[in-house]
Amino acid sequence: MRIHRKIILCSVGIVGLIMTAISCKKEPAPSTPPPDPGYKLTPYNIVAPAHFPQMHIPEDNKPYxxxxxxxxxxxxxNILSNDGRACASCHFQSYGFTVPNMVNDMPVLPHVNLAWHGKFMWDGSKTGTLEDVMLFETKEFFATDLEKMNASEKYRDLFKKYYGVDYITHHDIAYALAQFTRSMISKDTKYDRYMSGKEQLTYNEEMGMRIFFSEKGDCFHCHTAMITTDGEMHNTGLDSIYTKEMDKGYFNVTGDPKDLGRFRTPNLRNVALRKNFMHDGRFKTLEEVIDFYDHSVKRVSNVDPIMTKEGKENGLRLTIVEKQQLVAFLNTLTDQTYITDTSFSKPTY
Amino acid sequence: MKNKIVLLALAAFAITSCRKEKENIIPGPTNGDVTVSVVYNVGGKQLLFDSIMYTNAAGNKFSVTKVHYYLSRFRFYSGGQVKYSSDTIIYVDAQKNMQFGFTGLPASTYDSVSFHIGLDEAQNISNSLPATIENVNMGWPDMMGGGYHFLKLEGHWEDTSGTLGYAMHIGNNGFMVRAGAKKSFTVTGGKTLNLKMNMDINEWFANPHTYNLATDGVYSMGNALLMKKLSENGGDVFTIE
Structure with a gap:
């Protein structure tokens, strides 16, 4: 009897150890299951634009x-939300996947080339991969009702077929959304075609580009060539007093005073289609934005050093013509292909 | 029978001793590895970012907000001869813990190391480096000569009118920094030696040229005179410990 008990205890112990080992292995991250056996997915080759940084695609969410x-x-x-909204409600393709109006007193950041982002939102409050930020969107922002989702025969079948799951979770939804948003790539602006030698810029566009990519305008340190954002947080001297909570920017994330007024550098692709600029939409035209950088930058203690450099303490001092040329160049960043590509449009089926 | 046993014992001994002899003449590993950690100080004070607490040779009070640069063309010397060379290009962001390494250095005593801060002409070509986010952000616009920033050293300083920014950027062929330091160290075969490279930020503003933010200028990009000054000052910004 004693021996029998010992064997049982030993067995329980060993099983416990095995269970612990298995559960420890499984804990770090839920992996994406393979598709339904018998269903063969079609691999998708994401083609990045020339001279863009390498794209990070998680091993467990390769594109299909x-x-x-x-x-x-x-x-x-709108099954994603409980109030009739979908992602597309605030991201219109015709505006480069943003909207002309403000939402919650903020301009909506466009969905374009998100695959290269490491920080998301104006204040950089979300970080990680597209899977991470999409998990936030479905689980917290939309609070997607999983019962409703699983009650949908269409989605149940599709998730079963493509992801091999019997019950759809927020994780599954996030991974599918990340697949689509990672494929949303703008790479056919006039500027792209100029850089690849396929098209010429007009004189004014060319002069504007020279202002943009030289000390004259010095836009390029934050709006890097081709990708048009360095993905970093900067205080560009918008405010000297942070009256609204939202004006504090990255400070609201880190609590560090040096991050007051710091915001993520926005992508400039399709910038000419936007109707609101800066984190609070205080400017309504590109001309107003340029006027701000030209002579209204505030010399706060943590303003990016680039903004107050020698000769520019009092602004860029661009002429009216130079401002027009800068706008002409910014217009070359509009990607008509991106805003009309039906593979990004609302499905018709 | 006894004789046979003795003979066998002797033969076994001979074989064993032969083996031992062979083992004795097998040479040890002839190469070793070096790992390098990069640390920073400003005139002997530990570097703390975003704090106007440093004073350079010209008397400017300043802070540091960014130090990004490339290291390349490492050469390890012994008795004036290059004993090991590496053409790996290393991007460094001082706000991230930085360690890199070299493998397969001949076991020997070395007396100095030379390297470049920046890229030489063959390397400094737009889009020639792997398209990492860091390399893309270090790009130097084509219309200003192309290639990459060799150094971005930025911060704030106090002038008579208040706090201003400064940005010491170096790029363009001809302004790469030839740096190096004397240091005696021994690489042992099969082992890894840890070296520490210590950058004194103040050295960018001194030796041989005293760089005064108030009179020289606070933005060097595109200004050949200032980039030359900084490039020449950069030769001794590193010491090796």
């Missing part, structure tokens, strides 16, 4: 045509 399509379907479907 079917999963991207599923993500697109979700992007446009």
């Amino acid at each position: 045509v079917e999963r991207i399509e599923l993500g697109r379907m979700l992007y446009y479907d």
